[in-house]
Amino acid sequence: MDNIILEMRNITKTFPGVKALQDVNLDVRAGEIHAVVGENGAGKSTLMKVLSGVYPHGSYEGAIRFLGKECRFSGIHDSERVGIVIIHQELALVPLLSIAENIFLGNEQSHYGVIDWNLARRRAGELLRKVGLKEDPDTLITNIGVGKQQLVEIAKALAKKVKLLILDEPTASLSERDSDALLSLLVEFREQGIASILISHKLNEVGKVADRITVLRDGRTIETLEKADISEARIISSMVGRSLDDRFPPRHPKIGEVVFEVNDWVVHHPVHPDRVAIRNVNVNVRRGEVVGIAGLMGSGRTEFAMSVFGRAWGTGISGKVSLHGKPIDVSTVGRAVKHGIAYATEDRKTYGLNLIDHIKHNVTAANLKGVSSAGIIDDMRELNVANDYRKQTNIRSSSVYQVTGNLSGGNQQKVVLSKWLFANPEVLILDEPTRGIDVGAKYEIYTIINRLAEQGKSILMISSEMPELLGVCDRIYVMNEGRIVGELPAAEASQEKIMRMIVRGDDKPDEEEEHKVRTAS
Amino acid sequence: MSTETARSALNPERETAQAAIKQNLREYGLVLALVAIMLFFQWQTGGVLFKPVNLTNLVLQNSYIIIMALGMLLVIVGGHIDLSVGSVSGFVGAVAAVLMVQYKLDPVLTTLICIVVGGLIGASQGYWIAYMKIPSFIVTLAGMLVFKGLALWLLGGRSVGPFPPEFQLLSAGFIPDVIGPMTIGDVTLHSTTLLIGVLIVAAMFYLALRSRRARESHGYTAERFGLFVAKNAIIAAMVLFLIYMMASYKGLPNVLIVMGVLIVLFVFVTKRMTIGRRIYAMGGNVKAAALSGIKTERLTFLVFINMGMLAALAGLIFAARLNTATPKAGLGFELDVIAAVFIGGASMAGGVGQVAGAVIGAFIMGVMNNGMSIMGVNIDWQQVIKGLVLLGAVVFDVYNKNKA
Numbered sequence: 067m068d069n070i071i072l073e074m075r076n077i078t079k080t081f082p083g084v085k086a087l088q089d090v091n092l093d094v095r096a097g098e099i100h101a102v103v104g105e106n107g108a109g110k111s112t113l114m115k116v117l118s119g120v121y122p123h124g125s126y127e128g129a130i131r132f133l134g135k136e137c138r139f140s141g142i143h144d145s146e147r148v149g150i151v152i153i154h155q156e157l158a159l160v161p162l163l164s165i166a167e168n169i170f171l172g173n174e175q176s177h178y179g180v181i182d183w184n185l186a187r188r189r190a191g192e193l194l195r196k197v198g199l200k201e202d203p204d205t206l207i208t209n210i211g212v213g214k215q216q217l218v219e220i221a222k223a224l225a226k227k228v229k230l231l232i233l234d235e236p237t238a239s240l241s242e243r244d245s246d247a248l249l250s251l252l253v254e255f256r257e258q259g260i261a262s263i264l265i266s267h268k269l270n271e272v273g274k275v276a277d278r279i280t281v282l283r284d285g286r287t288i289e290t291l292e293k294a295d296i297s298e299a300r301i302i303s304s305m306v307g308r309s310l311d312d313r314f315p316p317r318h319p320k321i322g323e324v325v326f327e328v329n330d331w332v333v334h335h336p337v338h339p340d341r342v343a344i345r346n347v348n349v350n351v352r353r354g355e356v357v358g359i360a361g362l363m364g365s366g367r368t369e370f371a372m373s374v375f376g377r378a379w380g381t382g383i384s385g386k387v388s389l390h391g392k393p394i395d396v397s398t399v400g401r402a403v404k405h406g407i408a409y410a411t412e413d414r415k416t417y418g419l420n421l422i423d424h425i426k427h428n429v430t431a432a433n434l435k436g437v438s439s440a441g442i443i444d445d446m447r448e449l450n451v452a453n454d455y456r457k458q459t460n461i462r463s464s465s466v467y468q469v470t471g472n473l474s475g476g477n478q479q480k481v482v483l484s485k486w487l488f489a490n491p492e493v494l495i496l497d498e499p500t501r502g503i504d505v506g507a508k509y510e511i512y513t514i515i516n517r518l519a520e521q522g523k524s525i526l527m528i529s530s531e532m533p534e535l536l537g538v539c540d541r542i543y544v545m546n547e548g549r550i551v552g553e554l555p556a557a558e559a560s561q562e563k564i565m566r567m568i569v570r571g572d573d574k575p576d577e578e579e580e581h582k583v584r585t586a587s
Numbered sequence: 588m589s590t591e592t593a594r595s596a597l598n599p600e601r602e603t604a605q606a607a608i609k610q611n612l613r614e615y616g617l618v619l620a621l622v623a624i625m626l627f628f629q630w631q632t633g634g635v636l637f638k639p640v641n642l643t644n645l646v647l648q649n650s651y652i653i654i655m656a657l658g659m660l661l662v663i664v665g666g667h668i669d670l671s672v673g674s675v676s677g678f679v680g681a682v683a684a685v686l687m688v689q690y691k692l693d694p695v696l697t698t699l700i701c702i703v704v705g706g707l708i709g710a711s712q713g714y715w716i717a718y719m720k721i722p723s724f725i726v727t728l729a730g731m732l733v734f735k736g737l738a739l740w741l742l743g744g745r746s747v748g749p750f751p752p753e754f755q756l757l758s759a760g761f762i763p764d765v766i767g768p769m770t771i772g773d774v775t776l777h778s779t780t781l782l783i784g785v786l787i788v789a790a791m792f793y794l795a796l797r798s799r800r801a802r803e804s805h806g807y808t809a810e811r812f813g814l815f816v817a818k819n820a821i822i823a824a825m826v827l828f829l830i831y832m833m834a835s836y837k838g839l840p841n842v843l844i845v846m847g848v849l850i851v852l853f854v855f856v857t858k859r860m861t862i863g864r865r866i867y868a869m870g871g872n873v874k875a876a877a878l879s880g881i882k883t884e885r886l887t888f889l890v891f892i893n894m895g896m897l898a899a900l901a902g903l904i905f906a907a908r909l910n911t912a913t914p915k916a917g918l919g920f921e922l923d924v925i926a927a928v929f930i931g932g933a934s935m936a937g938g939v940g941q942v943a944g945a946v947i948g949a950f951i952m953g954v955m956n957n958g959m960s961i962m963g964v965n966i967d968w969q970q971v972i973k974g975l976v977l978l979g980a981v982v983f984d985v986y987n988k989n990k991a
Contacts, residue, residue, distance in 0.1 A: 378878060403880040417878050420871030422938050431868050432879040434861040441861050445798070446805050485879070 476507025666937030677917025709895020748911025784830030870937030
């Protein structure tokens with residue numbers, strides 16, 4: 067193996083309670099495009115954060131050698147100085163500054179602290195030509211599209227004399243044309259001797275440009291494939307190859323009639339109202355059924371759920387929501403709750419809990435009417451309710467007076483669930499109900515879900531963890547880019563099938579379909 | 588964590604008692620601070636502070652701050668701020684003066700009109716804050732300038748007064764002694780006041796006992812009986828002492844009755860009513876509250892209407908006290924009101940704060956004003972000391988929170 071510029075050896079990174087990376091090895095040759103693939107949570111982003119110094123030397127085990135030298139980065143600044151530049155999934159550009167100002171942010175073209183604007187503009191112009199972006203360096207970032215912003219990020223990296231460029235899901239929010247332009251740029255850089263690490267879910271584009279692919283799974287390196295060995299099937303089986311053991315409680319589904327139905331659901335993006343975020347989604351859930359929505363992050367699952375739940379996300383919403391075959395009005399959260407719909411958020415700290423208040427007040431927050439009469443809260447009834455749910459969902463705390471901000475993630479999730487259980491919904495939408503919680507708490511959450519289904523509730527569950535969907539659901543919808551790209555009974559589903567639907571469903575809708583969506587909205 | 592749970596399983600009663608004390612430590616601490624400050628000034632002023640006439644004055648001087656602090660508490664708990672209350676109260680005082688002095692309108696009708704005007708002012712500011720999402724700091728900063736200017740314009744730059752005597756009763760009046768005075772030794776006591784005091788204490792004991800019974804009947808351990816009695820006895824003693832002082836002067840001032848009723852009402856709203864709970868939920872996490880079906884926009888709007896009405900009432904009381912409406916009325920009140928709420932333990936970020944805390948916070952400020960004035964401390968140093976006390980109280984709070 068000659069010409070290796072980057073060597074990461076036996077990288078192990080532990081977070082409290084979780085081993086995010088375990089003995090991961092990665093090497094990158096000079097002038098190659100090296101793809102890193104894996105499921106959500108496989109450890110790709112963590113590995114890149116170790117490499118770029120976001121997690122400083124000493125917070126992980128293992129060694130990094132770059133250009134033959136041992137590296138001990140204490141921050142992003144150190145890694146950038148040696149020529150390793152990372153471009154994150156969420157772009158780090160300041161929207162109200164110009165392109166030139168952004169390119170040289172933190173790296174200003176200055177003499178003794180005074181910025182030389184002419185030099186900055188000229189150099190920005192050169193860099194923009196290199197990345198093939200025809201924009202005035204004085205244009206504000208907010209006035210250019212996401213694809214162009216991505217190019218500005220790359221220009222910014224070039225300004226730092228990059229030798230190894232790391233791109234974290236660079237094409238996730240780009241159209242196909244912009245993606246192609248970006249990928250050909252990487253190929254161009256390869257010829258100039260700049261190596262890239264490309265993190266992507268889109269296996270077709272990885273196959274197109276990558277020289278080698280490293281597959282991560284559960285925080286370990288599974289294998290590194292040479293160009294000749296790259297095939298979609300091989301990558302997929304490598305990515306998901308793990309068995310379903312008894313991590314899931316047994317289920318005895320008793321599925322009845324269709325209870326909840328969403329038809330022709332179209333939602334536009336709240337910030338860019340001309341962008342269709344959810345396209346003609348049709349979903350139904352039966353009595354006692356647990357229905358999963360699979361998909362990658364950013365596929366529109368949360369946006370779909372929140373738009374159904376009282377239009378909490380999006381604008382220009384059209385479509386029909388029915389309960390027991392009758393259309394219902396879910397135009398506000400209050401109305402949705404009144405009709406028996408609940409949505410337990412994926413982000414419990416931001417959207418789920420009042421972290422400075424205790425369990426008791428959080429449990430009753432969505433159904434204060436249930437513990438009050440004529441607007442006056444019955445303290446004892448509230449205390450009984452809170453204690454009851456604390457027992458039911460097995461919240462581990464000193465009492466119901468413990469502040470929710472001090473609970474562990476799993477127990478916080480149980481408080482969120484309790485809150486919605488007390489609202490007594492017929493349809494429960496659970497968004498990533500087990501994100502960031504340990505295996506034991508996950509099992510408890512699954513048990514609660516099973517119990518609810520047995521009680522005849524209809525459950526719609528969004529999850530990025532495919533084994534979880536396979537283990538808990540009766541039926542699975544697959545979503546990508548705001549559309550349902552497949553539906554299959556859990557019994558027939560496999561991770562490979564789902565993954566294939568996601569990666570194949572990447573193609574943009576053809577002209578005709580696009581037209582239909584437009585007229586429908 | 589596991590040792591903690593083990594301990595609580597072994598001795599649940601002690602655990603709850605400790606938790607209860609810990610939970611209420613701040614409120615007890617605040618009461619103790621107020622008592623300490625009062626004793627300090629009692630000593631420094633050579634016994635003037637606790638003289639019946641001075642205690643009565645203390646109430647009269649601070650009533651309008653306390654009334655506004657009640658509304659401000661809801662505003663701050665809801666995650667906002669209102670800088671306009673001083674100007675609004677001044678403006679409403681001016682409106683009252685114009686209506687009663689120039690248009691000879693009936694005082695009762697004037698009072699009602701003024702409170703409606705206050706509500707409308709609150710609504711006009713609340714609309715921008717709640718529905719247009721303009722930061723409350725900016726909207727009410729604008730309101731502060733606007734209503735200061737309007738008051739000046741309305742009064743034509745002059746003081747307008749005096750008011751009809753019925754209106755002055757709002758601030759200068761005392762409740763009539765329907766029973767008749769009672770003389771013990773060389774002091775004459777206002778017996779109606781005494782009776783009201785005894786009734787208040789009896790009601791307090793009854794309510795405390797009732798909620799204790801309710802806890803026990805649901806199978807929860809209440810705090811230990813000794814602690815329960817001691818706590819209530821101390822509060823009762825303090826109330827009775829104040830009542831005795833008032834009774835040995837002219838009895839209960841009318842303002843104190845208005846203030847007392849409002850305080851009880853706001854304690855009830857914040858502790859027991861769904862709307863109060865929703866304000867805390869909104870201040871704690873507005874996104875989570877909205878996703879729980881709470882109409883956060885309407886709630887914010889209502890909170891500002893309430894603030895406007897209380898500011899109007901405070902403006903009326905202040906005008907009645909001075910017996911004239913001046914363009915300078917209300918100047919800087921917002922600072923005292925906001926300081927009272929923060930000294931009382933509210934959090935700038937919203938979601939935290941108690942009515943009782945705000946009231947005690949206002950009294951701490953009031954006693955310091957009063958005590959330092961009697962001592963002859965210059966106004967410049969008074970400001971410095973009050974500022975440091977505000978900073979100290981909040982630092983103490985933050986320090987405690989970080990430790991816990």
